[in-house]
Amino acid sequence: MVEQGRSTATITRVAEAAGVSRATVSRVMNGHSTVAPELAERVLAAARALDYAPSPVARSLALGRTATIALIVPDLSNPMFQDVLRGLSLAAGADGHRLLIAESNEHVEDEEVLAIEARRRCDGVVLASPRLPTADLERLVPQLTPLVLINRKLPGSGVPSLSVDHAAGIGDLVAHLLSLGHRRIAYLAGPPASTSNRDRLDALLRLSDHGREFELIQVPCGAMFDNGHDVAGEVAGSGATAVVAYNDMVAFGALSGLHELGVSVPGQISITGFDDIPFARFTTPPLTTAAVPKNTLGKQAWEQLRNQLDGRRTKHEADFRPRLLVRGSTGRVSS
Amino acid sequence: MVEQGRSTATITRVAEAAGVSRATVSRVMNGHSTVAPELAERVLAAARALDYAPSPVARSLALGRTATIALIVPDLSNPMFQDVLRGLSLAAGADGHRLLIAESNEHVEDEEVLAIEARRRCDGVVLASPRLPTADLERLVPQLTPLVLINRKLPGSGVPSLSVDHAAGIGDLVAHLLSLGHRRIAYLAGPPASTSNRDRLDALLRLSDHGREFELIQVPCGAMFDNGHDVAGEVAGSGATAVVAYNDMVAFGALSGLHELGVSVPGQISITGFDDIPFARFTTPPLTTAAVPKNTLGKQAWEQLRNQLDGRRTKHEADFRPRLLVRGSTGRVSS
């Protein structure tokens, strides 16, 4: 048997040492009612001497709450979720709550049981599950509440949801490209099952208006560097003068691939990303993109969750409009 | 009051419904001893009907273990830790353990209480705490055990520790640069308090051998994109023909900055990074770097922790030697 930390004192031992009841110790430790100062002092002294701290697990059972929340994401390697994670961790931590993280590793089929299991160890859940079918999600809601959804709406369910307004972001990017004279635009599509990909694609289709505003060339791609890199050739041969990438990583991969092919950006082709992940302004050339406030998303998620934990009702849906950042990767169309 | 999920069934209700004792339900749920098949079936039916699942919190209290571990990191925005997080999350998850994550947000002074608090909710801790003074860490060990250290050694303590062999990585990078003819090398230093920075710097000083092998120019920098970007001018003016950056992000920032200044890489200056974070091979030019097996680190951390949880002793220290990846950002010195 391995040494499992020093044997921890219990409330009973402290009570004995201080010559009081466990209830009194509990009251002192929680700053409750008014315990006689001299008693309180005795209790604290005993607690210090025994190096006592209340057991979170026992408290959780007695109180019915754990001071812990769960974040459920499909994929931790996605910078988008990393920032949400970070914002959430900081905000919840500042309010004395721990963060449990559960990653489905893109296995949608495990996501339900993962979420339910996680919820049972926690007081609430922040769920980012872009691929889970709506029907399944709806069925899940009662077991996950208090719940906050990220990048996903469930109208009429009363579940707070924080989303990026993808359509608005795409709108800004396209307007920018159109103003530069581009009329043949390739979309490097993200994962087909991803709702954010669908949102972005829908927006593009709408804006293209059946080719009347501009010609839209769809290129199946993915969500990672490599995917963008690998379609560079296809892009170059497509006749597109501008590329709207699913996200910054893809854009960066494409940038890299085009560079290797000797295609100049933005000289011959313009490229836009989406998200504004940290290095987007450091690429060569720096990436024009739509910045989504990812930290804000995490922080707001905590606010929404805390409201529910406190029994408050809360506003239900928030859309965060990305901010267009024009940088060096887009330029006037070469005629 | 908000709806807190559907009211969950307890073991008592299931026992009543099945007409058995709680002990029997417990045995069935845990696949223990041999409960008579027909009884077991009755219990399972009741459990299904009531949608029962054992409470993890109650189990934790009764069993004295939580099936949860904690990862403690100074800064989640550091890609290095993100990958460790990911590897750890996956490995622990595969063995049915949850992951609690605690971020000190670089506040070393909070790290101790954060770690202790986290440990009390968990069965063990993976600690990445590059800046915590050794004495403090040593005092902490008994309260955190089972414990695994990342990028940090505590000789004689018996605490398993997984580290990157920074010196070896730097050695490979420098050998590479020397072979290309470089004799004036700038080091873009990371955070002074970081042990990994110190390791890398020490290695450089040793290799430089007081300038006999090459001249070492120290440039205080940092750990992020911006820091690298901001010292580009200084680097360009330093007369260095090659740059060893603290990590890939800094290298990338420097790359970007030099590009803006019209300094060609590797034409005029060669640059190396460290870590091989995902985009390192997509920069322009792609980054020569020392690849650290970060996923492995996370995965191994779980192995080490699991060994301790199982009461097994385990090998104590592992050094992961980075792999030199020669890419486009380094070239023969321009004479």
Add this chain to the structure above:
DNA sequence: TTGAAAGCGCTAACAA
């Protein structure tokens, strides 16, 4: 094989 009972460590009515 099954059940009764005690216990994990804490909190919170209720009484005194």
Add this chain to the structure above:
DNA sequence: TTGTTAGCGCTTTCAA
């Protein structure tokens, strides 16, 4: 103000 008591939901000896 303090203590007594019951209870949070589960596991696990110990007897039967």
